[in-house]
Amino acid sequence: MENWFERMRGLVTSDWEAIGAAALAAGIAVAIALVAHRLVFRALRRVSRSSESEADDIVVRELVSPTRWAVVALALVLSARAMPLLDSAWQAVAGFVVPALIGWIALSIMQATVKALELRADITVADNLEARRRRTRLAIFSRIGTFAIVFVTIGLMLLSIPGIRDIGVTLMASAGLAALAVGAAAQPALKALIGGLQMALTEPIRIDDVVIMDGEWGRIEDIRTTYVVVRIWDERRLIVPAHKFLEESFQNWTRSDSQLLGTVFLHLDPMAQVDQVRARYEELITAHPLWDGRVQAVQVTDTAPDYMEVRLLMSAKDAGTAFDLRCDIREAMMAFIRDEMPEAVARRRVEPIDGDGLDVLPD
Template identity: 40%
Template sequence: MMNEELIQLSQKFPAWIWNTAFILFSFALGILIKILFIPILRYQAIAQSSYSLFRSFIRRFNKILSLFIPLVVFNSLLPFTRFNTATLHIVGKINEILLISFFAVVLIQAIKVFEDYLYHRFDINKENNLRERKIRTQIVFIRKVFITIIIVVSFAIILLSFESMQKIGAGLLTGVGVGGIIIGFAAQKSLGNLLAGFQIAFTQPIRMDDVLVVEGEWGKVEEINLTYVVVNIWDKRRLVLPITYFIEKPFQNWTRTTAEILGTVFIYVDFAIPVQQLREKLGSLLMHHPLWDGKVNVLQVTDLKERTMEIRCLMSCRNSGQAFDLRCYVREEMMSYIRTNFPDCLSKSRIDYGAEVNRSELRGM
């Protein structure tokens, strides 16, 4: 009944006015729904402090809903427009393509909302974060795989909506022979990268935020993508490596099982220095420093060289960043202590003048 009334009403206006009004009404109604919906979510988000699912939803969907909802409304009202058959087919096809595209974006944003929740659930901003980094690495890789699948499937659906593309697709799917072999060889490296990505995501030789020494550089894993890994070097440079690198080549992972690490400081001094006093000084320095985790405190003579004695200070820390800072502190304070209390024990070169005199006398004889 209502459909008949709309059709009768449409006959009272020129076609272009009716069609324009329907398009404007569709987008106005869609935007109105969004305007009424978003403030409700904002109100719910205000009540929550650190993390809010509503806040994440607003951040991810605020812009896309402004286009997606009007398209859905317009698609439902399209039968009531007065376009001619050819124009209606074109408008319908454009609307269909846009709906598929924006629906794919909606799915991607929904995945990111779920990712935000998991990131909150598994927060890596704490001392012992091995489990969280392990799960985050899997989350990142799975998210990228799902997004890639959504994009590929959406593109395929759009292509298959055209009859000409259906024929091309059928030809590609049924085609065999030289073309298939060439495509197989061309895709071999990409498939290898993808399989390496799966292996890294689930066997995890590296994880998000892992501390690595790779290609002679110290840094943290910043991104794990489907085909490459980005390492954030300590001086803010970025080292980009193919993902297969971490399957095929050796590298150092300082946080593979735990973030705890031992730091070393080497001091080269004269043989006459009292080692026990240095050992006591190291213990005093570590005892009063917040970066020391209280586990390892060792000072040993590790080597005797031709002119100096090598002393190694060994200390433990919660992570590699703190170990670097603590090593610098111990190095500075120990050298200051030696310079102040044992200045004669700094490394020096010895010359035996007595031996030189004896050799001169022998030559004179």
Template identity: 40%
Template structure:
């Protein structure tokens, strides 16, 4: 009976203590969050309840499993101890990642709530995202190293591993040159303010919005909802267009090729009417001018401003469509015309025979007329 009760008491007691600790911590965080609603940290820390419970339970079992005096413990004590140690290390790493994520996200939310510059908010968002990824990577490496050191064989070869660390470091540095380059490029992007999450960029002729930045790659969502994934080292080694740097406002251009008789003054008045009715126009500026001429046409350029690249595209399409419709309906002569020469139709068969008769005979087989010889 004692062999049955001891394991039940140890395991049941550990579970009871774990549930009690999890419930108490959750209630404490809930009350603190209600008193300090302006700080989102306490509410975010409630997400750590599950990894906290796993950590507490594995720690309690790791310290009391040998008190059960069970047969399986006596026969496989070392294996059970190592398994519980691995679970404890993994749970602790899980808890550390959750806590760091809550702290980073809380800092970003507080800054975003008080900031008034969208560009700076995107910059901070990019930085905290990469910081969180760095913390996760460091915690993962430390946890994996600690788990490996629980194996006696790994502790035995530890001295030889340290002795050859210099050679291995050189080999690993050469082999992982591209990966390390992307890693440092990611940190340079995060703290150099080159590109941020939410920026509108043009890379390799593709226009899109930066959707995700990691330590090794960057994802751009194009206007047609495709995703372009490229290494972050691309943005530190090649030129690219960042339409959001220095502000998201844009100036869009619409070019018309028209006849020289086009009514430019009336077009200017019509452009003002179009942009004033467009919700995509930000109200800053618009203009229309003749920018070039050719022997057959003249080039008229309309400029309109917008809040961002999306609105600039929208207002450009509206101006182009409505201006062409207005010209076609009220000034069709202003549209470019193409003049072509009229081709004479071939002569009927009867006319061909009359011509042969007038020439006095049939043509030779080579197509020449007898009079030509």
């Protein structure tokens, strides 16, 4: 009996010693890896800060976290080669950890690349058509790439589970039924993915485009694979399914360029002197700082018994500027008519009949 107790005590002692040795080896390896990682990225930060480009700063910032965990995993792999107990523990989690780290690093590289390319696409400049095209394509392709990386990473992690792997093999035996089931289940996701690709290639809309959708005026703020965010002029957000921009009609005011024509309509008395109105309008528009100098015109576009419709046509560099220009010109022209041409105000005329009453002229 005493020999049995001695044998069991020796086994327990040896197991704890093995566990302690494995933990010590893993701790030392991880500490060395973290120190090396800190030193390497400290040097990389100094190099990136010394350069004028911001792209290398973005790359270093995006890669610091995933690479830190990657070197920790590498340290555990190297230490597990000499420690059988640690090797068995690593093999139990490697199927989850390795695909997750690879996917994380791939996702960080893609995001760093997208952010670096966005620096070359400045949409705050006046002529930003090409920049908006690049921003739109980058936004769509980055989200499609993110979906693909996450999908493949999760798939590889699930394949490390024997039960799920066996289910996959069983489904492959009945490929026809599996294809139908997967196709039916993934139809919305595939439709959104294909729609995103189509939107990136055909470019019906771009980031910062001015559109009118569902009767609302706004700018394209964000383009996702399944929906588009439109920033309304009063700071509201209109969430529109992406397929509506492919299947339904809408107005895009900046499709080819941002320049736009604006109009102001005046309803004046039919006897008003249009030449005076035209002369005053030309004075106002040529002196206005928001006018881009391309188009200005005064035309009588409609007549009625009680009024005539006069259209003031003007041009501006973009939709927001055109709106402000129209408001300023409308206010100035109404003040001019009130002060200088009160006879031009539209009025309804009546005439007496046999001196007994009044008869309104027919419309």
